[in-house]
Amino acid sequence: MSYFIDVILPIPLDKEFTYSINSSEAAFVKPGMRVAVQFGKSKIYAALVTVVHQTPPIVYEAKEIEHILDESPIVTKDQLKLWSWISSYYMCTKGEVMRAALPSAFLLESETIVLKNENNTVDELLLKDDEFLVFEALQYQSLLRIQEIMNIVSKKNVLPVIKRLLEKEVITVQEEIYEQYKPKIVRYIKLDQEYKEEEALKLLLDSLTRAPKQREVLMQLFTLEAQTSKPIKVTELVKKSNSSSAVIKTLIDKNILEEYHVQTDRVHYEADTQYESKKLNEYQDIAFKEIKESFNTKDVCLLHGVTSSGKTEIYVKLIEETIKQGRQVLYLLPEIGLTTQLISRLQQYFGEKLTVYHSKYSVNERVEAWNNVKGAKSKAQIVIGARSAIFLPFTNLGLIIVDEEHESTFKQYDPAPRYHARDTAIVLGHMFKAKVLLGSATPSLETYYNAIKNKFGLVKLTRRFGNVLMPDINLVDVKTKYKKKQMTGHFSDTLLEGIQDALREKEQVILFQNRRGYSPVVECNTCGHSPQCPNCDVSLTYHNHRNQLRCHYCGYNMAMLLQCMACNSTELQTKGFGTEQIEQELKELFPDYKIGRMDQDTTRGKYGYEKIINSFEQGEIDILVGTQMLSKGLDFRNVTLVGIMNADNLLNFPDFRAHERSFQLMQQVAGRAGRTKKRGKVLIQTYNPYHQILQQVSINDFQGMYKDQIEERHQYKYPPFFRIIKITGKHKDYNKVNSAIDWLARSLRNSFHENVLGPEFPPISRIRNQYHKNILIKIPQKQSLSKTKDIIKKIHTSFATIKEFSGVRIIINVDNY
Template identity: 80%
Template sequence: MSYFINVILPIPLDKEFTYSINKTEAAFLQPGMRVAVQFGKSKIYAALVTKVHQNPPLVYEAKEIEHILDESPIVTQHQLELWSWISNYYMCTKGEVMRAALPGAFLLESETIILKNEKSLFDESLLKDDEFLIYEALQYQSLLRIQEVMNIVGKKNVLPVIKRLIEKEVITVQEEIYEQYKPKIVRYIRLNTTYTKEEALRDLLDTMTRAPKQRKVLMHLFTLQAQATKPIKVNELIKTSNSSAAVIRALVDKNILDEYHLQTDRVQYTGEVTENTKQLSEYQHKAYEEIKHSFETKDVCLFHGVTSSGKTEVYVKLIEQAIQKEEQVLYLLPEIALTTQLISRLQEYFGEKLTVYHSKYSVNERVEAWNNVKTKKSKAQVVIGARSAIFLPFTNLGLIIVDEEHENTFKQYDPAPRYHARDTAIVLAKMFCAKVVLGSATPALETYYNARQKKYGLVQLTRRYGDVLMPDINLVDIKTKYRKKEMTGHFSDTLLTGIHDALKEGEQVILFQNRRGYSPVVECNTCGHSPQCPNCDVSLTFHSYRNQLRCHYCGYHIAMPQKCMACDSVDLTTKGFGTEQIEKELQELFPDHNIGRMDQDTTRGKHGYEKIISRFEEGDIDIMVGTQMLSKGLDFRNVSLVGIMNADNLLNFPDFRAHERSFQLMQQVAGRAGRTKKRGKVLIQTYNPFHQILQQVSVNDYSGMFTDQIEERHQYKYPPFYKIIKITGKHKDYNRVNEATNWLAKSFRNVFNENVLGPEFPPVSRIRNQYHKNIVIKIPQGQSLNKTKEVIKKINTSFKSIKEFSGVRVIINVDNY
């Protein structure tokens, strides 16, 4: 009787593959375990078992597996179901979903090692120079890795050299698999048991009079033992006794001290669980009861509460309720910056029960979080994280909270799977019969529409916590200010007066400008030339702190030129402004105050966000300049003024959601002002103060904006009335992209008629030397989604078989907004 398994490989292939196993392996293996398998000629992958069965594959002969990697499944049945839903709905392969879902350490890759061929004899004089270098290196080393060969030969492409050496039988190659995850082992120290009796100990100390350093270490060990009951780490002992590892090593060798190892988690919470959760205000309590009531009939509830209304406290009560039922809770946030502030808040309530999971954590930390969630450890009852946390192996999920659900960062754009975490969360909750709360001050139109259609429950919280008034929002017309010469740099006199007043009162200010760098364009005043990126269709942005021009799409950078590259004139100016330029102007205008900047350039690294946020919270920074990171639900107690430097570049964006997005962004930024006692103030600088959206922002009119926008969406056939699939062709040759997308559009038009838009080049049509061209397919409400996707797949398959279009990558993005 032969046995087989189906596996998913972590490569972008549609099918599952079948491998053969023996009877004992078949009895041991379960879906969700990993096995090492050979795929292709020599590459070895860690594949995930989905099914154990006895049906041999029809088309090919099943290979045997190399070995089994796990003792128990690392992926649950629910996860496999979710993966197949994602791959079907978002039109990607299961391998791509697997790559995105599993922490990097679980995706074993093999590495090629090069060994000397001991058996063969050959003439060294026949070897070429680079071949001889490798041969010579193998005389001194038993094995070489590809990276080392690259360093020896001094070039990237070393495969031809290795191939020639294999042909000449000088070397042999092997594939070696390496595990990336290493548990963290900590060394501990204790006194040998023979010396626990007092007489033995006294004798020992008497004999040690000639080794004062060792004696000192022992004394320190006794004081540490007296102070705490927990085991004592080696490095802790070295630190307190000011000695060295050698002294401790000597004591271990003499059998006076014993050394032992324990495995620990990398991320640990050391603080106390201080607070009982806060008392809810009557409005919060009412909202809490309404959400519970809505859960009796509906699984999803939209919680629409204005900024600073205390939504988090309501979530905390819901989480408490889930913990009492011993269910797991997933708390999704759009931005890693947000998690840092919220974690410290939630840890005060839940302490140890909280686990954090996002991509700024190291591979090993993520594996530990994964294992804790899977084994239902008490420390992983509440998981808080960015969109990737949706893939964790929950076993008993009871509640999912999606905070700031309107944020576009919940959507993954590259690489595949291009999933939307909010929509995926709703599907995941359905599998566990769990409940979902979508929270936001400015919900996405689709979500609000669903709530209006009674598909979701809707709970509203219109009062700010502590009955603080909503901020006072004023529009500043900078067109007239420029005309009347009332501008200083990029600041209107109104904004400057506001900043002066706030600082005089000892309060803080936030200034928002949605562009990093110093200025987006450098231009020559003589001939009008501006430096462009050689790989993309954009001008280079000037960054003054490094004095260089950078491309924000591909990372290309050059030093800031001293003279024009075209006509050698030295008269260069900058056009437009980013966060750096505002920071510099502020330093000149307010030399006595501390100015901070929060954008992608200043928040690199794992703790980049925390440092800046905590400095601002502690009052180290008086004025904070930042990009949209600042708008994401952060809670600063002492901010009384928020300034938006230029509202127009948000509104005039070529996208059907531009107006909705700018309304949300401005409302969220405005919501950072006046969150405690005093009413906050918001100043929005614009060239067009009579714009509909700006008027609606200034009076917090969400439902007015919703009515206008939904009317437009209906008229022009956009979501939520039509679904959208965007198809992009990419290639480095302009003509080939053109022909390929034209062929695709024509094929789609034959089926979907007028519901196909394009092909059209996007505003930035070349990125990293690849030309992009888009086609948009609109799907009306009556049309079957699955059949539409089948047709798209069919057309895509026939497209791939056309020789003229080989090399054109087709990217399918479902719900691309």
């Protein structure tokens, strides 16, 4: 009897593939296990089993699998269900979802290995020079990898050499699969059993009088053993005794010390003491009860609480209740930087029950978190993470919290799957019959609309914790200040006065500028030329600390120019300003104070965020300049002044969400001010103080903003009234992408008529030497979403068959906002 399995391969192909297995493998293999399979001529992949069956494929002969990689499933049935939903809703392949969902250690890759052919005698004279080099190397080495052969023959393309050697039967080739995950093994040390008796120990110490270093190691070992009951690490002993591992090795060789190894988790939290969670104040308590009531009838609830109203404490109470029921909690955050502050807060309440999962962690750390969640271990009852944590193998999920649900960082833009973590969380919650709580001070219009229309529950928290007043927000008219010569650099006299007052009171200041680097444009005063990126349609940004011009789209960089590239004039001037320039101006204006900067350039590395946030919390930094990373739910106790350096570049953006986004961003930044007893102050510098959105920000008028924006959305057919699918074509040839997308738009217009917008080139139409052209499809509420997607797929399939459009890459982005 024949047995078969269907597998998902981690490559962007739409269908599952069938492989054959024998009866004993069929009895062992279960959906969710990985098997190594050959796909194509020689490439081997780790594929994921979805189903075991007995129906052979019709079109092709099923190959046999290489071998089974797991002893038990690493992916649950619920996950496979979620992957199917993501791939159908966001119009991507299951292979792409698999690539995004699994830690890369689970996606085994294969590597070609070259071996000497032992069954053949070789006439060396018949070998060419490069062939002989490889042959000679194999006399000394049992095997060679492709990279090593490249180094030996000093060529990039070594496949012709390998092919010729294969034809001459000098070598054989095989694929080696290597598993990337390695468990962490820690070396521990203890005194040998023989010396546990006092007499034996005394004799031992006497015998070591002439080996002071060895004696010192033993003395330190006794001290450490007296201080703690935990086992002693070798590294710890080396550090304490100021010796080297060679000394310890000598003691091990003499059988005085005994070493042993223990497999441990890479991520563990040292929580000294556990605290009781704080008692809720009356407003929080009302909100908490309302959320629970809402959960009786609805699965999703929106908590609309102003900044600093104590939403986290309500989350803590809900987490406590969920854990008591023995269920898991997923806590999603928009930014990795936020996990830093939150972990230390939640650790005080939940100790070791926390697991953190995000992309700054190493591959091995992510595998361990994955295994802990799947095994429903006690240390993985609460999972905190950025959007990718949605893919973890939960077994008994009871509550999902999506904090700052309005944030655009919950949406994945590249590569596929282009999913939105908030919407996926709602589907995941539905699968587990878990409750979903969305929290925000400035909810997205779509979520708020759903809450008002009674699709979600709605709970409001309108008072700040401890009855602290909302910050006092003032608009500063920069145009008038420039006319009256009241500007120092990019600072108005009002803002400088505010900073001086705060520093005098030993308080901290946050300054927000949503642009990194020193200056976004360098211009020649003589001819007006400004250096552009050779790969993208943007001007290069000047970074002062490296003295270079950089492209923020593709990473291209060059040294700062000494003269204009067009006319050789030396009169170059920087225009506009970023966080780096603000930082430099502040250092000149306030030389006695410590200035910090938080943007993508300063937070690289795993602990980048942590260092800056910690030193700001501990008062080591007086003024912190930053980009939108600062706006996301961080809690600093001693900040009384927040300055927004330039509100206009947020508002003037070609996007239907520009006004909503800038309102959210400014409100969130403003919310960092005055979170304790003293009322905070916010100064917003702008050339247009009478702008509707700025007026609404200054009086915290979310309802006014919502009403204006929702009317506009209704009038111009945007979400939440219409859904949007964005289709982008990419190619390095301008004319090719132009004609291809024009054809696609015409075909779509035959089906969707006036609901197809475009095609048109975006403001930045070339990125990384690829031209982009966009089409927007608007889908009314009464139109079937699945039928619409089917039509788009059909048109896309016929597009792929047209020869002249080959090479044009089509990207489909569902709900691209």
